[in-house]
Each structure stands twice: as structure tokens, then as C-alpha cells.
Amino acid sequence: MTLGRRTVAWMARAAGSLLGAAALGSLPAALAAQTADQRRAIDGFRDSLETVTDSLPLRAGESRLLLAARKSRADPMVHLRLAHLSLRQGDLGGASHYDDAASEFKWATQLTPSWPYAWYGLGLAEFALGARGNGGRDRRSVLTRDAWSRSTQAFARAVSLEPAFAVRLEDLARRAQRERDAGRAEVVREALRRATLENRGGRGARILLALGRVQREIGDSAALRTFQEYLASGDDRALALVELGRTRLLRGDLAGQAEYLDGAALDDPVAVAEYRADLLPIASDAQLADFDLRRGAAREEMLRRFWSVRDRLELRADGERLAEHLRRMRVARREFLLTSVEGTERFDDRGRIFIRHGDPDDRASFTIPGVEPNESWRYRRGSTDMVLHFVARQALNDFRLVESVLDVSDVRTVIGQGAPGGGNGEAALSAEQLLRSRAALSPLYQRVPAGRQEQIGDYLARERALGRRGIQIGSLSDSYVLRFxxxxxxxxxxxxxxxxxxxxxxxxxxxxxxxxxxxxxxxxxxxxxxxxxxxxxxxxxxxxxxxxxxxxxxxxxxxxxxxxxxxxxxxxxxxxxxxxxxxxxxxxxxxxxxxxxxxxxPAPGGARLAMGDLLVGTRRGGLPIELGDGPPIGYSPGGVVHRGDGMDVAVELFGLAPGGSATVRLWVAPADAPDGGRPDPSRWRPFPDGDAQAVVRRAPGADPIVRWRATLSLKKLKPGSWTLAVVAEDQSGRTARREAALTVAVP
The missing domain is CATH 2.60.40 (Immunoglobulin-like)
Incomplete structure (x- = not known):
């Protein structure tokens, strides 16, 4: 390795100072264990550097610290500050400063070999030096291996001196995984593995926990064995069960749900926080409040029900939904996690949706100069697909949900002025291209209008309604649809x-x-x-x-x-x-x-007048549904019937008293609401057939379910889409209503 500009000076200072210390018979108080005040001072100094993005004040600070170092060569705090300052300069692009940082940290470890902060800092510097050479060939790859070997040794020493530093190594491994740098993650794993060998017993329990988490993060099958060792250590049984359960579930072993839930019965605050963190991305405020109020076995039962309801409703085996949730969380941390300048982490909106609904069935994006980063997802849900749009405005990777694909700032003004395909210049073209880029997500994007303003306005309203519906469903529900x-x-x-x-x-x-x-x-x-x-x-x-x-x-x-x-x-x-x-x-x-x-x-014998579903039938086949003792009705899927055949309708009534009766009327309205919603109340009219109204009775002693059915002509209805409504009113004025779709087809 080429010696840094302060490396030679460091070697001379190290020899001179150590000889001087030996002559005094003992090293100064700095060689004693690092005090809490000293630790806070170093952490505070390092944190203050994270907010500095200009190298000029860093260079000025470096000059001042170098002067101080010449006057106090044996003061490890000065060298630690100088090392962190060089480390920050390296992070801002001055890669040569990593050599300087390593030199200063080495000097600090010589002065204070029992200070974990010095060894941890040395590990960071060598970590950065290895990353600088990673991906190269020949000599650079050798330098990387050497630097990472030294980093491993330094990290292991830091954690051995202070097991609490294992948490910091966990964070380094997670960041390396997010950056898809397997080499750096393996450095952390090896450092933790060595530290566990040096720290058996209770002191090494916390290191075991960190090692297991890092192993699981990088896909090392040894994670399960490590967590079993952590459980056997007796350090924190609840936390061990959480991690064991997570690990088994992520490996596809659904039996891990039992271990995961067992830990919830233990009132361990650290483990409870882990359970809550797993719930947070998909649970409602009411469910989180319920979780917070429960203790012991009641908390375990709440979690068991939370996940089992989802397993049942998704037609899946016990544990599948929780296993999928943990998988999504792991992917989201790698793909959609944002870190602020203050160090806080959050998912962007893509991550929030991904955790709730998993991988989208289709994705689309449109990238040209001048158009903000954008992405759209589709989840196939039969006839009601969920379409979501994301735009990155405030930061390159901070994608936010928007109602319309046209909510890209560069094209909004064009859309406000006219047609997606109208306007002038490149912005108008971008708007149309943006819409057409989503053609695979919905038929709506395959028919971009260009014409009258009312047509354009209707199109834009429907396109925005599609996105608004997607946001409502996507943000307030979660799913794991059974796929084939x-x-x-x-x-x-x-x-x-x-x-x-x-x-x-x-x-x-x-x-x-x-x-x-x-x-x-x-x-x-x-x-x-x-x-x-x-x-x-x-x-x-x-x-x-x-x-x-x-x-x-x-x-x-x-x-x-x-x-x-x-x-x-x-x-x-x-x-x-x-x-x-x-x-x-x-x-x-x-x-x-x-x-x-x-x-x-409805309850057949209840006090409430109610009805079952309104059935629309056809005489051309259909699905035969038995209705009491009468003949079956040939139910037509989707309510599609041929005009010349007429149609059958039927409904079951509940809540009529013995000997009671109700008047049943059938109404019809065009199904042409622009947003696909219910027809305007003013458009309802009686169905044009005399048999569309009748009185039904429940005979004394008869079963409580009463049925009404009729065969009706369609000759007075135009072909097209309609909405039917059946309204029942009994003798006491109680009413019930049911609606159904009707499509009148021409042979």
C-alpha cells in the first residue's frame, strides 16, 4: 500500500511517544478504560461531521487539530477527532483521506489499546479503503483484501472490548446489503464471528445476536444455529424466539410461526418493540392500539389472530402470510428504504405499497430528459385491477403516490391547458407519451383522446379516478393473493x-x-x-x-x-x-x-326486513340455482341476457312475520355514470313490464325464507348496460333494497 501523507509521521510519532511513556514507567490515564464523557464527546463530534457537506470547513478543522496533535501527541482524543474528520473528508470525495484516517486511528489504538472507539474507527477506515479498491483487478483487488482483513481484525477487537458495538456492525452490514456490496457485508460477518469465539458466555450473547442477524441478512444458513446458541445463552428468551421464528419463516419453514408467537407471551420490552415494528407497516391505528394495551398471553393471542385471519382469508396455510410479510420487509429495506441527514429511516411510498401487497404484476415507467422519475404498478384483481402511480419530486429515489400518471410537474401545465395530445411543443408530446407508456396497465391508457374538450375532461376524470381508487385500496388494505x-x-x-x-x-x-x-x-x-x-x-x-x-x-x-x-x-x-x-x-x-x-x-326469523341477492337469469343455459321447491333459475354471469329471450329475476326475502306480506317492485336505470358508480336517483323508473310488481306472502307455518321470481320481457329496453333494483316494502312500512347489473345483448 502506498503510504499516506501522514503515515510516515505517524510511525515516527508512535515510536517516540511509546518510548517516552515507557520511560515514565506507566502510560497516562488515557490508557485506562474510556469514560462515558469521552464516548459521548467522540459520538457528538462524529455526528456533527455528518451534517457537513463542504470540504472547506473540514480542511480548516483539520489544520487546527494537526496543530493540537503536535502539542499533545499522547492525547488519544485529539487523534480520534482528527481521524473522524479525515474519514468524513474521504466520504465527501477525497479518497486519499481514508489513508490519513487509518493512520490516526492506528495511532489512537497504540495509545489506548483498550478503547473500543479507536478500534472501531480503524475498522471503518480500512472498510472504506477496501471499498475504494473493490471491483478492480490485479493489485487493487489485493489491496482490497488486505484492507478488509485489517478491517475485520479491528472490528472484532472493538466488539470484543465493547459488545454494544455489535449494533453498529449490524447497521454497516445492512447498508452494505442495500448497496449490493456483498464483500463489505462479509467483512462484518467475519468480524462478529471472530468476536464470538473470543467472548464465550454471557458477555458474548449480544455478539451472537448481531452475528445471527447479519448472517440472515446475507443469506447465510448458519443464522439458525447462531440464534439457537443465543437462545441457549439465556440472555433474552423473548428476543431469541422472535429471531428464531423470523429466520425459520424466511427459510420457508412455516413451523417458525409457533416460535415467533411464543415470544410474544413474554413481557420483554425489546421483543415487544420488534413485534410492533413488524405490525406497523400494515396494521391499522386501532389494531396497534389494541396491541399496545395487551400483556402476556393476550398479546400472543392478538398476534395469532391477526395473522391467522389473513391466512384463512387468503386460502393459505398457517404461517404463510407472516412468512411473506417478513420477506417483503426484507426486500423493502433493500430496495425502498430512505435515510435522512439526521439518520432516521423510512420507506418511500413504493415500499409501503410493496409491504402491503407484494410484487406488482406489471410495472411501467417513462424516462426522457425533462420528465421527473416516474413509475406505475398494476396488481391484477380480476375485473377491478389496482393501478398506482409514483413520482419522485423531492429526491431522486423518494417516490410518492399520486392520483394520476400526469401528476408529473413537467406535464401538469400542458394538461391544464387542453388535451393530452394537444398543446404545443415537447411538453405536450411528453404528456401523450407518458399516457401511452401505461398502455399495458389498463385499457384506459390504450385510448388516449384527442378532440372535444368535454371528451378530454371526461377522460382525465376517469384516469384520475382510477389512480385515486388505487391509492385508497392500496394504502388501507393488505393482500397475499393465492397465485397459480x-x-x-x-x-x-x-x-x-x-x-x-x-x-x-x-x-x-x-x-x-x-x-x-x-x-x-x-x-x-x-x-x-x-x-x-x-x-x-x-x-x-x-x-x-x-x-x-x-x-x-x-x-x-x-x-x-x-x-x-x-x-x-x-x-x-x-x-x-x-x-x-x-x-x-x-x-x-x-x-x-x-x-x-x-x-x-339476513336472519330468516329476525325483526329486520331484508333480501338476498337479486338474481338475473336467462333461458339460454346459465347456472341453475335451486330456489326452494320451485324450478331453478338459470343465473346469468354478469347479468348478460339476450333481448329476444327475456329474463328471469328472483330474490329471497327474510324477516316477514307468519301471515305477513310485502310488495315487491323492480326498477331500472341506465348504467352510464361517468365514474362507474350508482345511477343518478332521478334516472330510476319502474321496469316496463306489468309482472315486475307483485305481492308476496308468508303463509302461517311456512318456512321464514320467502321467494319472489318473475319472467319479464326486454322488448321495451334498449340494448346496453343497465342497473336493476328490487325494492320490498312490508305492511308496517319496513323496506329492503338490492341491486344487480343487467346487460341487454342483441343476438
């Missing part, structure tokens, strides 16, 4: 219908495109075996129904590629407000998971 290697593109729906006696039921309906499946051969000919999974939870998170079954569908022949295989599974459910989800699977790899749905199942 091959997506079936199946349609699915949950409808409240088909109850029996006094118990309501839900129908799990599905339609799988013929092009996505190949039939099997059964005893009666062609058969399609479909696995159906369903789960329903009450508002407390308790599973009230769970189904995992294979239904063998025999449509009478092969389903054409342009047709669908339709099926259903009926599930009796208790009354109440439930959240539910379903999925279908075909073969080992094909499947589709449907969105979470909220079900309101």
Missing part, C-alpha cells in the same frame, strides 16, 4: 341465494373459459374436475365456514374454446355480516382466485 402457475382467467361470484328451511346460503359461482382447460374422461364420458375452495369469516375473524372440495362437472361434451365451463357450490351459512373468498383450481397448475367479498346474510 397458470392463470385460468375464470370469473367468479358469491351470491346470497338458495337458502333452505331457516338457514340462508351462499352460492359459489364460477365460469372457466374453455380455452383454459382440457377435459378428463369419466365413466359417463367427458368430465371436468374442478377444485373449489371457499372460506367465510365473521367480523371477529372467526372462520364460520370452510369448503375445499372437487366437483365433477359433466356438460355433455367438450366445452368449446369460446364458451365457458360453469359450476356452483352451495354453502349454508349462519346469519350475519361475513367476509368471504373463493378460488377454483383445475389440474395441478391452473387456477384463479376471486376477490374478497362482503356478505350480508
Amino acid at each position: 402457475p397458470r392463470e385460468l382467467d375464470a370469473w367468479g361470484s358469491l351470491v346470497v341465494a338458495g337458502g333452505s328451511g331457516s338457514q340462508p346460503a351462499v352460492q359459489v359461482l364460477f365460469a372457466i373459459p374453455g380455452y383454459a382447460i382440457e377435459p378428463a374422461t369419466g365413466a359417463a364420458g367427458i368430465v371436468y374436475p374442478v377444485r373449489v375452495r371457499f372460506v367465510a369469516l365473521d367480523t371477529a375473524g372467526t372462520v364460520v365456514a370452510s369448503v375445499d372440495t372437487v366437483t365433477h362437472l359433466e356438460p355433455g361434451g367438450r366445452v368449446a374454446a369460446n364458451r365457458s365451463l360453469v359450476g356452483r357450490v352451495a354453502v349454508p351459512l349462519p346469519p350475519g355480516r361475513l367476509i368471504a373468498r373463493a378460488a377454483v383450481q383445475y389440474g395441478e397448475k391452473g387456477g384463479s382466485t376471486f376477490e374478497v367479498d362482503t356478505l350480508d346474510l
